Amino acid sequence: xxxDLLTLQDITRDDLEQIFELSTKLxxxxxxxxxxxxxxxxxxxxxxxxxxxxxxSFEVGVSELGGYPLYLDQSKMQVGRGETISDTAHVLxxxxxxxxxxxxxxxxxxxxxxxxxxxVINALxxxxxxxxxxxxxxxxxxxxxxxxxxxxxxxxxxxxxxxANSLILAAKLTGMELVIAAPEExxxxxxxxxxxxxxxxxxxxxxxxxxxxxxxxxxxVSMGFEEERARRMEIFRPYQVTARLFEKAKPQAKFLHCxxxxxxxxxxxxxxxxxxxIVFDEAENRLHVQKAVxxxxxxx
Ligand code: CP
Ligand code: NVA
Numbered sequence: 692x693x694x695d696l697l698t699l700q701d702i703t704r705d706d707l708e709q710i711f712e713l714s715t716k717l718x719x720x721x722x723x724x725x726x727x728x729x730x731x732x733x734x735x736x737x738x739x740x741x742x743x744x745x746x747x748s749f750e751v752g753v754s755e756l757g758g759y760p761l762y763l764d765q766s767k768m769q770v771g772r773g774e775t776i777s778d779t780a781h782v783l784x785x786x787x788x789x790x791x792x793x794x795x796x797x798x799x800x801x802x803x804x805x806x807x808x809x810x811v812i813n814a815l816x817x818x819x820x821x822x823x824x825x826x827x828x829x830x831x832x833x834x835x836x837x838x839x840x841x842x843x844x845x846x847x848x849x850x851x852x853x854x855a856n857s858l859i860l861a862a863k864l865t866g867m868e869l870v871i872a873a874p875e876e877x878x879x880x881x882x883x884x885x886x887x888x889x890x891x892x893x894x895x896x897x898x899x900x901x902x903x904x905x906x907x908x909x910x911x912v913s914m915g916f917e918e919e920r921a922r923r924m925e926i927f928r929p930y931q932v933t934a935r936l937f938e939k940a941k942p943q944a945k946f947l948h949c950x951x952x953x954x955x956x957x958x959x960x961x962x963x964x965x966x967x968x969i970v971f972d973e974a975e976n977r978l979h980v981q982k983a984v985x986x987x988x989x990x991x
Contacts, residue, residue: 728990729758780806
């Protein structure tokens with residue numbers, strides 16, 4: 692694997708298989724294992740945005756691997772008062788064995804990784820959320836037995852969000868069929884899709900549901916976009932994931948959501964709280980995949 696995990700472009704199909712294998716093993720052996728590759732190591736967890744799953748799964752994950760997790764509120768660090776990212780990267784490299792960071796601009800995380808001698812893991816930027824997709828793909832593998840071109844996944848909502856972008860990269864990595872149901876104003880990035888034939892944008896939410904194995908959605912107002920709330924509520928309204936969409940899908944179709952969810956906005960409560968919904972398996976898998984990634988990147 693490369694030094695850092697900033698987007699899914701940093702991993703190969705082989706890396707992904709290794710992550711699946713190790714996560715599955717760690718999941719099975721949880722609470723009864725002496726695999727401690729982070730013994731004597733400290734991992735800084737820098738957060739500039741709110742988090743429930745990411746913070747907790749990384750803190751618990753580092754600790755279960757034998758390491759020491761340091762939660763760092765970015766607004767309380769000197770980088771918020773003008774210290775450069777580069778100086779911060781050099782200093783942190785003298786203390787820590789790895790950095791996990793959630794912030795706004797993806798370019799800041801890329802710069803931190805470039806300047807740091809230690810591995811950097813992206814825990815969400817405005818543009819990408821690779822750890823979430825690793826957990827999502829593990830969940831798909833658990834339910835479908837594979838993650839390849841036999842899987843059809845439909846994402847509903849903000850086609851330009853960090854989740855839509857990350858799904859595009861996941862589809863490129865695995866060959867999964869991805870349809871992004873989004874309005875024109877927030878249609879997916881054609882730059883990111885490139886010439887991939889397995890990824891399409893569909894304006895019609897009902898058409899997008901045809902033959903789907905997994906429905907996926909995310910909040911309509913991502914962190915950092917709060918001032919656009921009124922506009923977003925209006926343009927995404929037709930893209931709510933409802934029970935009606937499942938009538939068009941495969942009989943066993945399931946519902947995924949990175950969470951946090953807003954019932955009545957991006958997803959109807961009857962879908963979120965139905966047996967179709969596998970969102971808590973998905974959330975649990977964050978812990979297992981991140982432990983696998985940290986041991987591969989920082990456990991040497
Ligand atoms: N899905 C996810 O990253 O959740 P948090 O924002 O709670 O970390
Ligand atoms: N798109 C959401 C994902 C939250 C996990 C956000 O960035 O707020």
